[in-house]
Amino acid sequence: MxxxxxxxxxxxxxxxxxxxxxxxxxxxxxxxxxxxxxxxxxxxxxxxxxxxxxxxxxxxxxxxxxxxxxxxxxxxxxxxxxxxxxxxxxxxxxxxxxxxxxxxxxxxxxxxxxxxxxxxxxxxxxxxxxxxxxxxxxxxxxxxxxxxxxxxxxxxxxxxxxDRTTGGRLAVSVQSFSYKRGVPRGLDLMFDCRFLRNPHWEEALRPLDGRDPAVAGYVAEDPRFAEFFDRVRDLILFLLPAQVAEGKSHLAIGFGCTGGQHRSIAVAEKMAKELAEAGWQVSKRHRELERRTATAAALQGERA
Known part of the structure; x- marks a missing residue:
């Protein structure tokens, strides 16, 4: 660009x-x-x-x-x-x-x-x-x-x-994605969640996604999760005021895992919540869930 x-x-x-x-x-x-x-x-x-x-x-x-x-x-x-x-x-x-x-x-x-x-x-x-x-x-x-x-x-x-409607405020987008489908375009910051324990291998959790409390709890039980999350959150909170001072109006933050269904969504959901609680304007996007929804809608349309 x-x-x-x-x-x-x-x-x-x-x-x-x-x-x-x-x-x-x-x-x-x-x-x-x-x-x-x-x-x-x-x-x-x-x-x-x-x-x-x-x-x-x-x-x-x-x-x-x-x-x-x-x-x-x-x-x-x-x-x-x-x-x-x-x-x-x-x-x-x-x-x-x-x-x-x-x-x-x-x-x-x-x-x-x-x-x-x-x-x-x-x-x-x-x-x-x-x-x-x-x-x-x-x-x-x-x-x-x-x-x-x-x-x-x-x-x-x-x-x-x-977008000129933010009135000088920084709009933060928190996204989840699957590395198998490639990294989303336009990310400013990207973090790899594939080292965290994977709910995919738990039969009861496999059909769920990271928005489900059971999945989020399972991911959070990884001994490395708390330190990882706190360090990333603190880094982002440190960087956000600097991005505002630089004149940026949007910042896109991505969290990726293998399938984009469990770990990345769980981390993205928690991060979006904490950034919003810290006073930032935050939106969420889960790319692979959107793909699944769009595919299901297309198949339903073909059957109609």
């Missing part, structure tokens, strides 16, 4: 662009949740007129891709330059990048036609669009590669970059 420019006064405006299928709709929904007014596929020629109209109370998030009427790379670059020159506008370009093979896979799953190759295979249009957008990608203020991101992950990244 690129470094984000300094915020300046004026009408907030985020131009959301990138290759088709990279997650523009998800990003626009995330920005809407943050208080932005989203408008998708507005013709480029109408954007200056929109800004010349009556004052807009909310920041704008405009979705732009090759399907926009009168779209051209040169036209979009000229628009970015013109908006940047206007002192009353604070434009930022959010470019959602994605690998070609992943875009082809997404088109295959949805069976949609690519806008640049409606009568051909999606791969032809995907590569053509990626090549076409290279100059715009180079102009991005914020670049997010969505190749390996779930919609939830992408939303979290958008929030990380564009």
């Amino acid at each position: 690129n470094s984000r420019p300094q915020d300046k006064a004026g009408q907030g405006l985020v131009l959301v662009t990138g290759p088709s299928g990279a997650g523009r709709s998800t990003a626009l929904r995330a920005l809407e949740d943050l208080g932005y007014e989203p408008i998708d596929n507005l013709p480029l020629s109408l954007i200056p007129r929109l800004l010349d109209g009556p004052p807009i109370q909310r920041p704008l998030a405009l979705g732009i891709d090759v399907r926009n009427r009168d779209f051209s790379v040169a036209g979009l670059i000229e628009l970015i330059d013109a908006l940047t020159a206007r002192p009353e506008v604070s434009p930022e370009v959010l470019f959602l990048d994605c690998r070609a093979d992943e875009l082809v896979r997404r088109y295959g799953e949805t069976r949609r036609r690519h806008p640049l190759s409606p009568e051909e295979t999606p791969s032809d249009g995907v590569q053509s669009e990626i090549d076409l957008l290279v100059p715009i990608r180079a102009r991005a203020d914020v670049l997010i590669d969505t190749s390996d991101l779930s919609p939830h992950d992408l939303k979290a990244e958008v929030v990380r970059w564009f």
Whole structure:
């Protein structure tokens, strides 16, 4: 990702662009949740007129891709330059990048036609669009590669970059995950819980997860747990004020274990509780539980 420019006064405006299928709709929904007014596929020629109209109370998030009427790379670059020159506008370009093979896979799953190759295979249009957008990608203020991101992950990244609602407070995200499925993107601090005793090997505990008191108690009985937890908590509490002084608005802390079901969840739950009790703004996320829920919902939908 690129470094984000300094915020300046004026009408907030985020131009959301990138290759088709990279997650523009998800990003626009995330920005809407943050208080932005989203408008998708507005013709480029109408954007200056929109800004010349009556004052807009909310920041704008405009979705732009090759399907926009009168779209051209040169036209979009000229628009970015013109908006940047206007002192009353604070434009930022959010470019959602994605690998070609992943875009082809997404088109295959949805069976949609690519806008640049409606009568051909999606791969032809995907590569053509990626090549076409290279100059715009180079102009991005914020670049997010969505190749390996779930919609939830992408939303979290958008929030990380564009949430201005914390009023100077640091928002702390505590996450659990499975190392087998890879480390989540965007973590600032990460701790390995795989050395703790594993409830997976207890038949009665195996189907439960770390939110269950029986599982949490089992993990906490490990002789190494108390010292590990206290040291990590004290380190985090020491670092949080320093992150605020540095100007950060978000801090993501991850706890991982083998399956992401027992130990990492138990530690993340306890840590989130104690940080909240210490006065910090804390949210929780258990990635593998979300994956299981999403898979179960998809299977149920297929049977319906």
